[in-house]
Structure formats: structure tokens, C-alpha cells
Amino acid sequence: MAQRGRPREFDMEDALDRAIDVFWRQGYSGTSLSDLTRAMGISRPSLYGAFGTKEETFKLAVERYARIDMAYVTTALAAPTAYETAGRYLRDNVDAVTTPGKPAGCLSIQGGLSASPDDDRVVRYLAERRADGEARFAARFAQAITDGDLPASENPAALAKYVSTVSAGLAVQAAAGVARDDLHRVVDRALLAFPRRPEAEALPHTSVTS
Structure with a gap:
């Protein structure tokens, strides 16, 4: 079955690992959306589409950090x-x-x-x-x-x-x-x-x- 929409052009786990590194080094307050998109190598629309807001991205990062x-x-x-x-x-x-x-x-x-x-x-x-x-x-x-x-x-x-x-x-x-x-x-x-x-x-x- 064909997938709807454009396929993502990045690996979500790799991108989230990069977000973990930024939040880890800079803290939540010290991390901007520009810091995240630059480190993750994605655009803001891609960030919002895949992970949500900065807060939602942080929570996903913490969950992955705890799991691994x-x-x-x-x-x-x-x-x-x-x-x-x-x-x-x-x-x-x-x-x-x-x-x-x-x-x-x-x-x-x-x-x-x-x-x-x-x-x-x-x-x-x-x-x-x-x-x-x-x-x-x-x-x-x-x-x-x-x-x-x-x-x-x-x-x-x-x-x-x-x-x-x-x-x-x-x-x-x-x-x-x-x-x-x-x-x-x-x-x-x-x-x-x-x-x-x-x-x-x-x-x-x-x-x-x-």
C-alpha cells in the first residue's frame, strides 16, 4: 500500500538523539528552537510535524534518554x-x-x-x-x-x-x-x-x- 504524504527525509531516532544532546548540554531554558533545528538538521515545520513543540520534543527526549x-x-x-x-x-x-x-x-x-x-x-x-x-x-x-x-x-x-x-x-x-x-x-x-x-x-x- 502506498504511503500518503511525503516521506520524512530524516531518521527520527537520530534526530531525537541530537535533540537529547542539545537539551543535555544547554538545559531546557537554554535551548532555542534554532538550536534544535540546527542540531537535528531539520526545518521548523519538520520539527513540529515529527515531534511537536519544543516542550513536546523535550519530553520525547527525556523518555528516550530514560529508556536507553x-x-x-x-x-x-x-x-x-x-x-x-x-x-x-x-x-x-x-x-x-x-x-x-x-x-x-x-x-x-x-x-x-x-x-x-x-x-x-x-x-x-x-x-x-x-x-x-x-x-x-x-x-x-x-x-x-x-x-x-x-x-x-x-x-x-x-x-x-x-x-x-x-x-x-x-x-x-x-x-x-x-x-x-x-x-x-x-x-x-x-x-x-x-x-x-x-x-x-x-x-x-x-x-x-x-
């Missing part, structure tokens, strides 16, 4: 213990925000920094995404309490907020030029404050050999 650049979150949530979940997430986060060839820091953090009052919808959108992320970690830590992996006295939401706050700080420090090794040392320190399975209930250590 932050895929490690899902892996961390599947770790066997809450402590390993926190550790894997923070360590992978350090590697992600210091990836050679990509802007330092985190798109979802950089995008909302220094936002103007006119960008309130974008700020709220990013806050909602962070809240959704924290909710996933809170659910994981709640399950850990049920499983006896964390003390019953722990607050899952507070632990999720702690991990989220540390990761945001790591992203800001990375954007400021702090080296990867230094940030991993910060994670070492941060994990000292994260609870582990109560010793009385800890399973004996076993080694697996092939």
Missing part, C-alpha cells in the same frame, strides 16, 4: 538485596553521568536547572518523573522489608529519597567536572549509611563454583 541511557535502573531494581539495588544503581549512575563522548551529568537534572518561570510545566514534568522513579525504589525497599532483607523499622520512601538525592548530587558534581573515581568514592561513603539485612537474620555466605 538509564536502562541500568531496571537492572538495579532486580538485584537480590536492597543494599545491592542501591549500590548498583549509584555505581552505574556514576558511570552514566561520566560517560566519555557524552555531556557530563544527567539530562533530567540538567534540563530543569535554572529554569525560567515560563517553564513551570517542564519543571513539574521532571519532578513527576523523579517522583515516579522514587516510587519504584520505595516499592523495592518495601518488598525488602517484607522479605526480612531490611529491618522493619526502615522507611522505604525515606530510603528511596536518600538514594535519589545522592544520585542527583552525583549528576551535579559530574557536570561540574568531578572525576569518575572521586564520585565512586562518594558512593562508597554514601552506602555506609544504607542499611543491610539484620545480622541475626543474615543468610550464611556461600560461594558458587563452576
